[in-house]
Amino acid sequence: MPNFRVSILRILALLIVAHTAWANLTVVGDKLSLDALVRTSAYWWRADQSGLARSEFAFERVGALAGLTGYLSPVVSLRVSGDVSALQPQDLYVDMHWRSGLGLRAGQLLLPLGMDAMTEPDSQALGSSFLVSYAKPAGTRDIGVQGSWTLGRLSVSAAVVNGTGANAGDNNDRKDLCGRLTVRPLVVMDAVLALRAYYGWPGSLDSVWRSTALEARFRRGPLELQAEFQNHRSQYARNNMAYLQAVWDIGRFEPVGRFDLVLPQGKRTEWMMTGGLNLRPVSDHLKVMLDCSYHRSDQDNWSVFGFSLRLQAGL
Numbered sequence: 001m002p003n004f005r006v007s008i009l010r011i012l013a014l015l016i017v018a019h020t021a022w023a024n025l026t027v028v029g030d031k032l033s034l035d036a037l038v039r040t041s042a043y044w045w046r047a048d049q050s051g052l053a054r055s056e057f058a059f060e061r062v063g064a065l066a067g068l069t070g071y072l073s074p075v076v077s078l079r080v081s082g083d084v085s086a087l088q089p090q091d092l093y094v095d096m097h098w099r100s101g102l103g104l105r106a107g108q109l110l111l112p113l114g115m116d117a118m119t120e121p122d123s124q125a126l127g128s129s130f131l132v133s134y135a136k137p138a139g140t141r142d143i144g145v146q147g148s149w150t151l152g153r154l155s156v157s158a159a160v161v162n163g164t165g166a167n168a169g170d171n172n173d174r175k176d177l178c179g180r181l182t183v184r185p186l187v188v189m190d191a192v193l194a195l196r197a198y199y200g201w202p203g204s205l206d207s208v209w210r211s212t213a214l215e216a217r218f219r220r221g222p223l224e225l226q227a228e229f230q231n232h233r234s235q236y237a238r239n240n241m242a243y244l245q246a247v248w249d250i251g252r253f254e255p256v257g258r259f260d261l262v263l264p265q266g267k268r269t270e271w272m273m274t275g276g277l278n279l280r281p282v283s284d285h286l287k288v289m290l291d292c293s294y295h296r297s298d299q300d301n302w303s304v305f306g307f308s309l310r311l312q313a314g315l
Contacts, residue, residue, distance in 0.1 A: 035081075036066040037122045037314035045306030065121065065314075067091060079107075089167060090141065103148035103157075108166055110141050112157045112180035114196060114228050115215050116243070122314045125256045126274055126291065131241035134232040135211050136178065137202040138165030144175070153184035163200040163209075176200025176209075190219040207235035222249045238265040254278035256291075268298035286313045 040062045046055040067081030067090075075098060081091040093107025110118060113135040116128060132140065144161030156179075162169070163176030180196035194215035202209050213230035229242040245258040255277055262270040276291035289310040296303045 031071050033069045033071075034067070035069075035122075035315060036064070037312060038062065038064050039121065039310065039312035039314075041308060041310045043306060043308045045304055047302065047304045049300070049302035061085065065090070101150040103150075105146045105148075106144075108141060108143045109146060109159075111136065111146070111159055111161065111178050112196060113140050113178065113198065114180075114213060114230075115192075115194070115217055115226055116228060116245075122312065125247045125254065125278060126245065126258050126276065126289075127308075129228070129243040129245075129258065130260045130262055130270075130272070131213070131228060131230040131232075131243065134230065134237065134239070134241060135213070136176070136198045137163055137200060137209055137234075138168070141166040142176075143168075143170075146178075153187070155182040156180070157182075161200075163202065171203055172201060174201045192217045202234065202236075209234040223247070224249065239263055252280045254280070264299070270295075270297045270299065272296070285315055287311075 041060040043058045043060070044055070046053060062085060064084040065081065066084050067079065070078045072078065075096055077095045077097075079091045079093050079095060080089070082089040089108065091107075091109060093105050093109045095103070095105045097103045112118065114132070117132045117135055117140045136142070142159075142161035142163065142165055144159055146157060146159035148155065148157040150156075158177070158179040160175050160177060162171075163174075164171050177199045178197070180194060182192060182194040184192055192215075196213050196215065198209070198211045200209045201207070210233045211230055213228055215226075215228045217224065217226045219225075224247040226245045226247075227243065229240070231240050232238065240263040241261065243258055243260045246256070248255045255275075257275045258273075260272040260274075264270070272293055272295040274291055274293040276289060279288040279290070280286060281288065287310075289308075289312070291308045291310075292306070293308075294303065294305050
């Protein structure tokens with residue numbers, strides 16, 4: 001217990017110092033901007049299966065994400081980011097945006113795979129939902145080209161990528177396709193509706209990976225509701241997945257909750273309930289996230305009950 005307390009105090013000190021130091025490094029002139037995030041987590045969970053139970057406490061290593069965006073002109077910018085602690089690139093692309101609403105991005109980038117998948121770590125209210133891991137093979141980032149067009153309340157984006165994930169070369173002679181259509185239906189209402197799809201080939205297999213999804217988000221005052229429904233088909237799995245997430249932003253306190261549901265073809269359901277409280281003790285850049293979850297598989301007769309504590313500081 002003493003070692004655990006010392007570790008927590010060290011992490012808190014690191015997060016506060018990082019937050020204070022980085023607060024003055026947001027923008028260097030008007031040509032270069034810096035963003036960074038330091039985070040760590042602690043977990044306790046208990047798993048039960050067929051009358052047998054075991055529990056474990058785990059402490060995640062400190063992760064340090066940092067990114068640089070360089071503005072070469074009003075149209076062209078460059079983006080480089082990665083996990084400093086693991087020396088792994090995350091984003092590495094050239095971005096072009098014109099006043100007409102057209103955009104073009106090439107390199108290693110985050111794909112338009114849904115509201116949850118497209119939320120960066122510093123803005124997440126909870127961890128990733130179940131359906132993110134089935135949106136495409138090998139993670140949410142990939143190497144390729146993405147085009148976009150925005151006109152009023154309508155936005156379209158489409159990408160052609162390798163399909164093998166970040167920091168990896170292509171492993172077949174086919175390219176994967178990804179697309180998303182977004183609309184804001186009413187001017188007087190802060191609501192977003194979206195339709196997306198992914199079509200690709202994992203590895204050298206002839207089996208196709210397909211995912212299609214509907215998305216919705218609604219904000220009114222401090223309340224935000226977000227939901228996605230996704231259908232997935234591949235050699236590895238066939239299922240329908242959905243989640244409903246609620247966030248109540250009341251300043252320094254942010255109660256959050258989510259229900260995840262998986263309906264595999266020919267199998268029983270899998271689901272998880274998560275509730276938590278996000279705290280911002282100093283500012284929006286320093287966050288403490290306390291979560292409690294219950295994960296149940298009716299097919300395999302197991303369940304996992306757990307608590308998590310996440311600490312993060314960024315700019």
